[in-house]
Amino acid sequence: MTSNLNQFVLNTIQNILNNHNFILPDNDDLQASVLLEIVTQFENSKSEKNKNRKKDQIKTIGYNKIKNLENLPDKICSICIDNFCIGEYKRTLKCNHTFHKKCIDRWFKKDHFDCPLCRENIIN
Numbered sequence: 001m002t003s004n005l006n007q008f009v010l011n012t013i014q015n016i017l018n019n020h021n022f023i024l025p026d027n028d029d030l031q032a033s034v035l036l037e038i039v040t041q042f043e044n045s046k047s048e049k050n051k052n053r054k055k056d057q058i059k060t061i062g063y064n065k066i067k068n069l070e071n072l073p074d075k076i077c078s079i080c081i082d083n084f085c086i087g088e089y090k091r092t093l094k095c096n097h098t099f100h101k102k103c104i105d106r107w108f109k110k111d112h113f114d115c116p117l118c119r120e121n122i123i124n
Helices: 002-019 028-058 101-109
Strands: 089-092 098-100
Touching: 089 101, 098 101
Parallel strands: none
Antiparallel strands: 089 098
């Protein structure tokens, strides 16, 4: 099945290139490398779109200013191991782990889409 699909894709690419007066040499190795390059670029594009979608979802995770320390489920941020203080911003993930906003945002910027403590996926 994959071989038929590969041949179909190669023939389609060849037709497109021929329509633009670009002739691909009749060389199986070259055709295979062209096909591999196209598939790789497609997968990279798909992966990048997925990553951007996840980053957009992360932006929807709420944060708020700490007004009362007694209501916090955690008394320290597990990333920086520092106490929470009134007036700082925090994020609480759906797993109920709480972090300083700046600490968890740094975690997210490294393309992590899970809780650094329990590893629960925070993105749908």
